[in-house]
Amino acid sequence: MNDAVVKVDRLTKHFAGRPVVEDLSFAVRRGEILGLVGPDGAGKTTTLRILAGVLPADSGAARVADQDVIRDPEAVKSRISYMAQRFGLYEDLTVDENIRFYAELFEVAAAVREQRARELLAACGMTPFQRRLAGQLSGGMKRKLGLVCALIHTPQILLLDEPTTGVDPVSRRELWSILYSLVFQGVTVLISTAYFDEAERCHRLLLLHRGRLLFCGTPAELKGKLPGAVLSLASSEPRRLRAALAGADGVLSAMAMGDALHVVVDDPARRIPELREQLGAAGLGFGDITTMGATVEDVFAYMVSRQEAERGR
Amino acid sequence: MLGRIWRIIVKEFIQLRRDKYARFRLIVPPIIQMLIYGYAATFEVRRVPIAVLDLDHSQESRDLLARFTFTGRFSVAKILRDDRDIPRTIGRSSIPMALKIEPGFSESLRKGQTAHLQVILDGTNSNTALVAVGYVNQIAATFTQEYARGRVERLMPALAAMAPQVELEQRPWYNPDLNSQWFFVPGVIGSITLVLVVNLTAFAIVREREIGTLEQVMVTPIRPVELILGKTVPFFLVGLADVALVAAVGTLWFRVPFRGNLLVLLLGTVLFLLNTLSIGLLISTLCSTQQQAFASAFFFLNPAFILSGFSFPITSMPAAMQWVTYADPLRYFLIVLRGTFLKGVGLDVLWPQMAALACLTIILLTIGVLRFRKSVD
Known part of the structure; x- marks a missing residue:
């Protein structure tokens, strides 16, 4: 990838002797939204913090916006923006004062600042709240204000650590529409999320599990990785069904989802009757079996179970 | 920057x-x-309540005790009658000090012998006790000196005129009071x-x-x-x-x-x-x-x-x-x-x-x- 604005090569970081990020390599193109997806402890935050220049890596290389963040973490800071999971807003300052504070730390000229603040606030629907104290904003509005502060110096690359965790669906949609318009302007976005449904909105995904890269590619490519098909078994006791199916022939992984069990099987035509028989013999009742399109979460569960099976061997 | x-x-x-x-x-x-x-x-010790037990009932004992209240450092809060009152007073009241004058105090003085003034203190607050003892010493010393001088003056006026004496003059600088x-x-x-x-x-x-x-x-x-x-x-x-x-x-x-x-x-x-x-x-x-x-x-x-x-x-x-x-x-x-x-x-x-x-x-x-x-x- 020649037009990469972020290039990570064999990045490794340990905390207290345990690897948090292990041998991680990937690249991001300009104007791309890359999603870092994985459960808690996957290494998403650590990776973003290393790229933001606030955490030194143990080994490996990382170039961000033409700067070597490992050698010179300061140089990158004016070109990027990092928004921590809990964006540090001063709750006793107003919306305007928070924006001005961050703008001046980035040495944004006053005229540029005012113009850009106006645009960003309008895009977020926050213009009427300029004089309100940040502490009096709702959770979603605080995130949006954080984003405005993070964007005030027009960064080339935006690193967002779980910006939508704990945000209501409406604000979440707004945040995403802001991200798309940024990308349209050529900004590159690295966003971490623990929500698999959100991962589908990214151009490409990095699937991380315990600091290791499971997969890197588009959501469509990811779904193609799944052999066979996903079956949904309607049931009020999906966990009992899963226990009964553990180790069954042709069952690649199984995941309880509300009032259904998602089962990945290698060959649906052959396995559906077998499943019925097996569960019937175990005395477990269930409703319809439907074949469905794979979600990112299904593939992730499949990949994790496969990786663990390999390690166990 | x-x-x-x-x-x-x-x-x-x-x-x-x-x-x-x-x-x-x-x-x-x-x-x-x-x-x-x-x-x-404040470190100053003022108007410390004291109990007194005067078993001598003499001119001299009354004179000595009076000096304690004159200075303003102490005030007599209780007159005791009996030795047994002392522990009760020091242990169970807010009076931290008792003075006891034995019978025969004045007699010893008149004979030119050492007379005893007993001071019983509540040592719980060591600082106040220490300061109070200092004042007691001062008062007792002044009393002794003046009593001795008075006697010499009465008995041998000629000698008294020649008696050397060191008088303490305090001049605390920077904070005279x-x-x-x-x-x-x-x-x-x-x-x-x-x-x-x-x-x-x-x-x-x-x-x-x-x-x-x-x-x-x-x-x-x-x-x-x-x-x-x-x-x-x-x-x-x-x-x-x-x-x-x-x-x-x-x-x-x-x-x-x-x-x-x-x-x-x-x-x-x-x-x-x-x-x-x-x-x-x-x-x-x-x-x-x-x-x-x-x-x-x-x-x-x-x-x-x-x-x-x-x-x-x-x-x-x-x-x-x-x-x-x-x-x-x-x-x-x-x-x-x-x-x-x-x-x-x-x-x-x-x-x-x-x-x-x-x-x-x-x-x-x-x-x-x-x-x-x-x-x-």
């Missing part, structure tokens, strides 16, 4: 202005502390400033760490030095204002004289404030929550106060403890404060204190800044 520092300073002051409790904390407690120290803190307020008030300026500035600085930084703004600020191109300056300059100014406020209360209300050079005091204050800011910075690097900061500040401030010579004389401490006091900035600032307020001395006398404060500043600031840089990395 300057723009960023200025923005942080402005932000600190906006936050201070919005925080009603912070404004209160900067003004009211220092004044209250000053008033409490000014009125309540030995007024405790004059001793405490300058010291209070130092101790209040220490507590206030160390806490303010440590809390302001730890709070940012707690709410996550510190990390957010560190991903901007700001340099740690800029952040440190931006965070400490406001508290330096607040500290200066508080010194002025407390000093004004001390001189205008308590009428403690200021005899020295204001610039010398200012120099000492600036150096001392730099020390307190560095200590606050250092504490902030050791803590990640405000509760920890509170505990750490307390852990530091209490010994700093005791070892400073604020109320306990350093010369009376064991040698090892005396060495520790050299690391206490308040120790030097108190000498500067008392020197400028009461003695009116200048840099020719106070330069060792200034030099020590400057050295401590350099050491503490270096450690503080280095640790702070590490803690935000």
Whole structure:
């Protein structure tokens, strides 16, 4: 990838002797939204913090916006923006004062600042709240204000650590529409999320599990990785069904989802009757079996179970 | 660079202005502390209630006992009849001292023999007991001297005229009335400033760490030095204002004289404030929550106060403890404060204190800044 604005090569970081990020390599193109997806402890935050220049890596290389963040973490800071999971807003300052504070730390000229603040606030629907104290904003509005502060110096690359965790669906949609318009302007976005449904909105995904890269590619490519098909078994006791199916022939992984069990099987035509028989013999009742399109979460569960099976061997 | 520092300073002051409790904390407690120290803190022992047991009932015994109340140091609160009353009185009432004159007191005196005055003290408060015993000694000595002189004058007037005598004349310089307020008030300026500035600085930084703004600020191109300056300059100014406020209360209300050079005091204050800011910075690097900061500040401030010579004389401490006091900035600032307020001395006398404060500043600031840089990395 020649037009990469972020290039990570064999990045490794340990905390207290345990690897948090292990041998991680990937690249991001300009104007791309890359999603870092994985459960808690996957290494998403650590990776973003290393790229933001606030955490030194143990080994490996990382170039961000033409700067070597490992050698010179300061140089990158004016070109990027990092928004921590809990964006540090001063709750006793107003919306305007928070924006001005961050703008001046980035040495944004006053005229540029005012113009850009106006645009960003309008895009977020926050213009009427300029004089309100940040502490009096709702959770979603605080995130949006954080984003405005993070964007005030027009960064080339935006690193967002779980910006939508704990945000209501409406604000979440707004945040995403802001991200798309940024990308349209050529900004590159690295966003971490623990929500698999959100991962589908990214151009490409990095699937991380315990600091290791499971997969890197588009959501469509990811779904193609799944052999066979996903079956949904309607049931009020999906966990009992899963226990009964553990180790069954042709069952690649199984995941309880509300009032259904998602089962990945290698060959649906052959396995559906077998499943019925097996569960019937175990005395477990269930409703319809439907074949469905794979979600990112299904593939992730499949990949994790496969990786663990390999390690166990 | 300057723009960023200025923005942080402005932000600190906006936050201070919005925080009603912070404004209160900067003004009211220092004044209250000053008033409490000014009125309540005193080493003087006055009107100590005493119980007396006079078993001699003579002219001499009555004369001796009367001297105790004349001085104003003691007041007779109870007349005892019996030896057994003494333990009851000392142990179960607020009377800390009893005097007992044995029968035969006057007879011994007339014979030119040693007569005994027994003093029973409640030693729980060792300081008051010690001071009271000192006064008892003085009174007894004066009594003995005058009694002896009277006898000689009566019996051998010629000899009395020749009798040599040493008379004590006290001339306490700088504080002729030995007024405790004059001793405490300058010291209070130092101790209040220490507590206030160390806490303010440590809390302001730890709070940012707690709410996550510190990390957010560190991903901007700001340099740690800029952040440190931006965070400490406001508290330096607040500290200066508080010194002025407390000093004004001390001189205008308590009428403690200021005899020295204001610039010398200012120099000492600036150096001392730099020390307190560095200590606050250092504490902030050791803590990640405000509760920890509170505990750490307390852990530091209490010994700093005791070892400073604020109320306990350093010369009376064991040698090892005396060495520790050299690391206490308040120790030097108190000498500067008392020197400028009461003695009116200048840099020719106070330069060792200034030099020590400057050295401590350099050491503490270096450690503080280095640790702070590490803690935000």
